[in-house]
Every structure is written in structure tokens, then in C-alpha cells.
Amino acid sequence: MEPREFFIEDRLEKFRLKAFCNLGESGLSHFLLEEVMEMGQISWKDLSEIPLNDSPNQGSFALREAIADLYPGVSPGQVLVTTGTGEALYLAFHVGLTPKARVALIWPAFQALYEIPKMLGAEIIKVPHDRAFFASTWKEIDADLYIINHPHNPTGKTFLDPEWEAVLTHWKEEKKTVLFDEHYRFLPGSGSLGKTGVDPNYSFYGTGSFTKCFGVTGLRVGWLVAEEGFLKKARSFKDYLTHTVSPISERIALGLLKSKESFLPKIQNRVRENIQMFDSLWRDLPHVKSFVSPAGGLVGWLELEPGISSEIYADKLFEKTGVFVLPGSNFEEEGYLRIGFGEREEKMKEGLFRWKECTDLI
Template identity: 25%
Template sequence: MRVSRTAGAMPHSGIREIVNRVIELPGGRISRLEIGEPGFPTPAHITRAAWDAVPRGVGYTPSTGTGELREALAARLRRVTGLDLPASRVVVTQGAVQALSALAEALLDPGDDLLVPDPSWPNYEMIGRMRGASVTRYPLRASAGFLPDPDEVEALITPRTRALVLNSPSNPTGRVFPQEVVAAIVTAARRHGVWVLSDEVYDELVFEGAPANAVALDPETVIGVYSFSKTYAMTGWRVGYLTAPARVTALLSTVQEALLSSVSAIGQYAAHAALTGPQECVARMREEYRARRDLAVRRLTGAGLRIAVPHGAFYAMVPLAPGADSRLAALDLVGHGVAVAPGSAFGDTARDHVRISLSVAEDVLETGLDRLLSWGALTGFGAGLGRAAGA
């Protein structure tokens, strides 16, 4: 009795390895900086809309989302990004990760190649491999401030390349790509007939610079992927969306039916309330994240660390000693009372970094930074945890 070789070969998430180590430890013992969970409750007007929906009755919805929510999403894209696209080009999904999974089903065949950033959210690579695609990484080097080189990205495109992932603001680096960089990558993709999957789930969490807004550059080449999770602190509600050319959304109607039938109706009511209700909560959370970013940068640079200042999202990459094994460092740091994500969880380029989340409450962040810097003083930021030692 066989199981899927593709699924069996899938590596476990390096982030989840740390999460699973600390999740059941007594509260307060570990400062949890390893996961990107918004440090705020879902705003009250959103949860109230979900409660109010229940007595009206909830059932199946269209596979691509309710017409009311899709119209509100099209209006949101016009307001925030300037895109003037019909609601028929918007598809509601079960979070951004399911949007990307559906797109992999719609766009990739086994043997195709998917280009992803390195470092990047590990699910990109997992989703591509689950579809039977090969995955090629384009580097975001610390020496270049974790920004891509468009010429280097284009040089990696081959006749087998079907799509490339763009993510700005970036997880895990928090970097916001300059508009000319985004435009150059989109132009290169169009030249080679390659889809661009622009993950913009942090598009309203930008402190300096501007969101990628890559769809506006070429709505027939770029597919935008968005989410309510980070903007509205709705991670557990599992509602995301995408905008794509009409022939892709037509395919996705069938793909969505096969994958999940429809997104939770209650979640869609809540998402509609998020879009049409007061938006001050978004600005307030963004300013809190900015303050936490400033605190972390001040503490880390004050300790002599050279970091690429995050200009969006709520993450920062912290350098270890050159050649240090970030997985071993992250495991060791748990014993010192702080959980971080190893850079190796995000690819090869930042294996001697760890990612910290800035989304947590300020006192948790302060304590976590204290413990991280104390550990760094003891170990030389993992100088003794070389890659050879972890082999």
C-alpha cells in the first residue's frame, strides 16, 4: 500500500519545529518571537458581523465567493491600489496560502519550474513541489539588503519556467522592494511569458516606501494575492483573495469547487464588515508595528549588529556569526527563553540569520530581545554552532 512519493518527500517546516517545541511550555517561560501572529484581537465590528450573520442562516456560497464580498474587494482594490478591475476578476479564497495552492493547480503542470525568492516563506516551495513542479530560488542577499537583482532573476528563467513569486513587503525580511525593481521583474516575466504571483498580504503594513502593487503594472501578467489575516488581525478566520485575468478566474471557479467547495460563509460576512467598516484599526495596528520595529532596530543596532532595516510587514532578520547554523542556534535559544525562526527555514541565502517577529506585545518583544542579546554575548551569536557541527 503506497503513499504519495511527492508528499512523502516534503520537508517539515523549520518554523514549525520551533513552534512545536514551545507551544505547550508554561506561559511566560518563553518569549515567542518565532511566528507571525498579529498581536491584536480581531476588531470588534468584524466579530460582531459574524455573530449577526448566524441567525440569518449560513450555507454554501459560490466557489469564487459571494457577489457582495467580491464587489467590496474590487472597490477596496480601486481605493488602495488604483486598480479598476471588475469583481469577476476577484476570487475569494481560504486565506492567501489556499489562493497560492489554487493558482498552482490552475497554472502549473508536473515538470514546470517555479521561481521563488530565497529567503522566502517556505510554503511557496512546498506548494510548487506538491504540484510536481521543480523550484528554483533567486537570491535576496544580506549584502544587498535582501533586495533582488532583476537581471539575476531574469537569468534564471528557462523555457520550463511557468511562474515566479514576488513578495513585497517580504516575509521573512520585512524589506519593501523599490518600485523600479518590481517593474523590472514584471517586465522580464512578460518578456518570457511567465506568470508573476505577487504576494501582497502585507500591502497595508508599509512603514517606508510603497507596496509592490505589481498588478497595476501589468494586469494580464501579474496575479495579485492578498489576505485579511495581517491587515485586520484575522489569521484564524481564513479569508484571502486574489485578482487575475479572466481566463484564470474562470479556471479557478472549477479548481475551487474541487478543493473546498466554498469559503466559510461566516468568514465572508466578517471579511465584508472588515472592508466596509471603520479603517482606523488598520492605521492603529500599523503604527504599533512601526513602534515595535523602531524598538527592535534600536536595540539590535545598539548592540553592534548590522541589520537590514525592515520597512514593512513585522519581521526582522538578525545576523548570527558567519557560518553559524541557524537551526542549532534557534534550538539553543529556546533553552535561553526565547523562540525565533531559523533562517534555514526560508532557504539557503540566510542560513546564518534568525527571523524575529515584531508583531508581539512590546513587553514580550523587550524580554525576547534581552534574552537574544544575552545569548549572543555568551555565544558570540552562535559562533560555536557552525554548519559542520550540525551535520
């Protein structure tokens, strides 16, 4: 069995480089290499001295150590560096799932979170986002694997602390296996680093990256956190895929993680200001019904008026204004648009003005 076409990525490939105002991306607008090197306090001499042999298959020790420091009680030996979170998810599912496994996840969801398990023969249990952030909901669901994408893409929802602690306690008591996909942990609603559920001692595994939050998706660096036995199998499987991550990408990734306190607050402030700007204006946009400001991450879920095709709306919006948004149909949920808040402030301001003035969209 093969996975279906990747709806989201197909549309992103078609529009993201042509858009005047890119609100369809799920990551921060990109920085130039020169800017990234300054952010990571990396010199050209540092890069010139990198030997272009293979990195260790598991990832350099220094980078794994920096990643482990993001998680309480995690050691470098419990970290596998991967080519983005896409590879980390692919490895985790192939190692951890058996045929006909029951997989529960928040719906709607990023396609890779359910398409790969389906390809492997799993049964998908969709937990609607309006109920998914209550511990009581998960206590009623019996699954072999629970996937918690947090902060959630595409809605931007997060667990309140009491609900979070209650559901973690429940899963620990029931000895459940949970995969925490925490790509937006660097962009919490407040504070410097969001909560994590990752704890290999309880089969609470994790996938993550900083690339979307730091505006460096082209680095293609992600990771999988798990107990050593699970990770050993994943590392072996990785040999059939990318084998290793570029040592240049690893060196830049290390610099960014070590220097994040110097630049991340500015990024977080930019995203929060963009969210506030949109929250103050969305009611003036044509043919929209509701919007809840994201509590974390940099995407939100805008509801359209009933009966409107999200794809037609998005296509016309791009054609008439140059503003790119992602239709809910790409998440297999009609009647919504996913809005990204990583665009540069001046472009977002102009893009929202154009959108507001464009009434001929249906």
C-alpha cells in the first residue's frame, strides 16, 4: 500500500514562492544564510573547517546533547537526529506500529501523522479538536498509540495545565504509548519554551524541530526522542533512508540551539504581534464566520461562512490579491482556512488590507 498524494505539500509547492503575502506556510518566513550565521554566532571560518564526511548516523554528540537539554531527564543517547520531522515520524511509525494497530490523534491533522500509519495498516481514531484538549476525552479512548500534536496544527490550540497533567497521569497509569509531535514548542503562547510530554521512561516518545519556528526550514534538521532500544531500531531503519544529516546543517543547528535565547524572543514577539493584528481584523474579511486566536504555535483555523468551498475561496484570493492561504480541504475538513502567522509584518499588514478590500471571492 502506498500513501496518497500529500495535499498540503502539493499546494505549498504551487503557491508559496509566488505569493506576495504568504499566509499559507506553517513556518516563519525564511532568513538568509548570512542572517542565520549571525543568529547562531557562526563564522565563515567555522563552516570552512567542517570536514565533509558523513556525520555519525545518530547525529553528532554535541547536537544530540543540545537537543536532550530541551527535555527533562533525557540523555543524548535517547536522541536521533533526522532529516526533518518528516523522517522522524516515518521512522517512529515503522518501528512502533504493528498491522491493525489503533492510532488516536487530534483532528484535523497534518497529513503525515495519519497517512503513514494508514499505509502501515493502522486504524485511525479521529478525536475532534473541540473535545481533544480535555483529559476526560482521552480517558474514553482505547488505542495502541496516541499522537499529540501540541501546539496543534492547524488550530493553534493547546492544553490548559490541569488537563495536561491529568491526561499524562492517566496514560502513565495505563502504561500507554504516546507520541508527542512538538514542532511548535519554541512558540508557546507565553514564556520561552512550551510544555513537553516527552519521557522515554514511560514510552512517551517525541518528534521535534526548530526549523519552522526559527525560519530555517531549508536546514532539514529534526529529531526523534525515545528509549535506547526503540531508538536503535529507528537508527538502523534510517540507514535505508537518508543515512546521515549533512554536517553543515548539523553545525548550523547546533549554533542556533545554543544561541536561541539571543534571537528567539524577537521571533516570538513578531509572531504574537501578527496574531494580534489578524485577531483585530478578521471580522472585516469577506465571508468569514469565526476565528479563535491560537494559544501556541504560528497557525490558526479560520471558519468560512456555510457552503463556501475553501479551495475556490483560496484560489480566488491568491489570483486577485497575491495572498496565499491554505484551504481546509487540504486537511480533509471543508469550510475552513489555515492561516500562518510567520510572514514579515509589513507584508502581512498589506496582505490583510488587500484581502479586506477584495469582496469578489465566491
